[in-house]
Amino acid sequence: MADIRKEPADATPNVTEVATVDAATEEAAVAAIDAPVSQGEPILQVRNLVKHFPLTQGILFKKQVGAVKAVDGISFDLYAGETLGIVGESGCGKSTVAKLLMTLERATAGEVFYKGQDITKLSGRALKAVRRNIQMVFQDPYTSLNPRMTVGDIIGETFEIHPEVAPKGDRRRKVQDLLDVVGLNPEYINRYPHQFSGGQRQRIGIARGLALNPEIIICDEPVSALDVSVQAQVINLMAKLQDEFNLSYLFIAHDLSIVRHISDRVGVMYLGKMAEIGTDVQIYDHPTHPYTQALLSAVPVPDPSARDNRERIILSGDVPSPANPPSGCRFRTRCWKAQDKCSTEMPLLAIPERFKGGETPASHESACHFAEEKDVVHAA
Amino acid sequence: MPEQQPWEDPSGAVAGTGAGGATDLAMEEGGSLEKTPGGEDGGPAGKPRSLWSDAWRDLRRNPVFIISGLIILFLVVISVWPSLIASQDPLSCDLGKAQEGSQPGHPFGFDGQGCDVYTRTVYGARTSVTVGVCATLGVSLLGSVLGGLAGFFGGAWDAVLSRITDVFFGIPVVLGGLVFLSVVTSSTVWPVIGFIVLLGWPQIARIARGSVITAKQNDYVQAARALGASNTRMLLRHITPNAIAPVIVVATIALGTYISLEATLSFLGVGLKPPAVSWGIDISAASQYIRNAPHMLLWPAGALAITVLAFIMLGDAVRDALDPKLR
Secondary structure, rough: OOOOOOOOOOOOOOOOOOOOOOOHHHHHHHHHHOOOOOOEEEEEEEEEEEEEEEEEEOOOOOEEEEEEEEEEEEEEEEEEEEEEEEEEOOOOOOHHHHHHOOOOOOEEEEEEEEEEHHHHHHHHHHHHHHHHHHEEEEEOOOOOOOOOOOOHHHHHHHHOOOOOOOOOOHHHHHHHHHHEEEEEEEHHHHHHHHHHHHHHHHHHHHHHHOOOOOOEEEOOOOOOOOOOHHHHHHHHHHHHHHHHHHHHHEHHHHHHOHHHHOEEEEHHHHOEEEEEEEEHHHHHOOOOOOHHHHHHOOOOOOOOOHEEEEHOOOOOOOOOOOOOHHHHHHHHHHHHOOHHHHHOOOOOEOOOOHHHOOOHHHHHEOOOOOOOOOOOOOOO | OHHOOHOOOOOOOOOOOOOOOHHHHHHHHHHHHHOOOOHHHOOHHHHOOOHHHHHHHHHHHHHHHHHHHHHHHHHHHHHHHHHHOOOOOOOOOOHOOOOOOOEEOOOOOOOOOEEEEOOOOOOOHHHHHHHHHHHHHHHHHHOOOOHHHHOOOOOOHHHHHHHHHHHOOOOOOHHHHHHHHOOOOOOOOOOHHHHHHHHHHHHHHHHHHHHHHHOOOOOOHHHHHHHOOOOOHHHHHHHHHHHHHHHHHHHHHHHHHHHHHHHHHOOOOOOOOOOOOOOHHHHHHHHOOOOOOOOOHHHHHHHHHHHHHHHHHHHHHHHHOOOOHHH
């Protein structure tokens, strides 16, 4: 898989536009969505995705006075069978990306191609088919399960919404199979969520995500609400399920160590933009974007002697407001390398000129005018 | 860095319960799970259970529900067939016996007009129970549907509805009753019920709107949407069961208020007209003589209190049964 990942993501994929929703095109869309994708092919292609939340004033006659630019033009590919980690600090737009990919929010601009279909423009049957194939695991297992439904109802509801997946008499047994797959006792089917611990609830959430046999699971901080030892169990379970069901994960988190553990590739987000993207080795051992370097230098190191030798990059100032982001490079207000060029020219996410064609691991996409390699993790 | 994480090592004690050790998990994480032996908790072959079937199973064994249910059943029966337990005519009165106390054949004594208080209390149940139950049902249905939809869909519909409720909150009940009911000539209970529904729904609508807004922000609603659930399914399966509790509580308390509101309106002469028999009318009439003849007030007021209490207890029991955490 490593070879294809080096391709820049800015090439527009060859796609069929679905603008109208007449029966024939919808039929074709559903067929395309249900078609299999071979391992290593791009399954989800995000192109210049934008989400602005309007800021309004006035009670009766609302007028827009601005917009929170939660996601401001990001592009990446997700390949079949891989895990793409997305990291970034709070408020950088990670969760908004997840909601956009789930079409829980409508994108302001940009496209998300799933097997060639732009899911931001789908509706009706085609959208339902996409939802069958892209599922989500939520951050907080305490609010993501309806407290007034039994586990059997929570997981079984997926079959009520998509009756073609499991025949009626078969559903209960399927739910019990799913509970077994995620490591819960199938006899717990009649229990309510409050009778489970946090880790067990997250397993129920995963079982719900798996029920429709999806190809992609979007995990929005799936373990950040859990205890550390339980985090490990849930992460290991997710890794096992990925092999078993050939899933692609988009794994959103702010814990860099967990992301490295589970991801094949990692994207770093800052203020609604992708700062850097590459394989885990490229990002963690050969970061070229100053923000990635600063972020990695903050990862806790358990070995005290290694910690003393490490260089800490302390950023000054706060994250600017996404309602009024800086001109040019988003990171320039806190960057120690910032020059005049950074405020006038927005750096594009591409392989930096100086690393182009080179076989070094630093040759990966990075949105910085002055990208240079700096190993902050192993610095001695 | 990563190799130093305790959970990175698959042979480590912590990670041992991970992917492969799923079965250990039930023991390790399941400490809080109470094991209920026997069929009560349902084995793997147990039949499917849902919130409503569990709630009904719970209610059937709840003494509060049984007692309040029996009281309400009794009230309904005597509302339909008052002659079952009262053999006299509520309208045959003897002024000579006005305000007299308990006598053989007249256990509750006589009222200010010399009518038998026992018979009037029994016959009054029909009006009062009809007003209370119908007004509460009407207010709850109208209020929770309008308020719930406003909360769920938001936007312009919500803004318009919220302003309308503000307008209704500004109407004084008694003044509104005088204006509205004085133009109605019918002497049945229906204009009164209609008036109560008209003025009462904004209260429930506000509560329903608020609790629907709270419920719809939960991740499980987003999860249902991500699965492709329709609005109807989200409203019926996810939002209603989680938002209904405050509506039930307020509605059952309001039921008593509506019965007394009918009395107030009747007292002012715009509710039910005198040949009609209702607890409200009797309570209003008797309240002037509370010092010399308290029994006249005691019996209809007591019947009203028991009725309201029964409905509040019923509402409480239903609300608790719909919350699995309280089981």
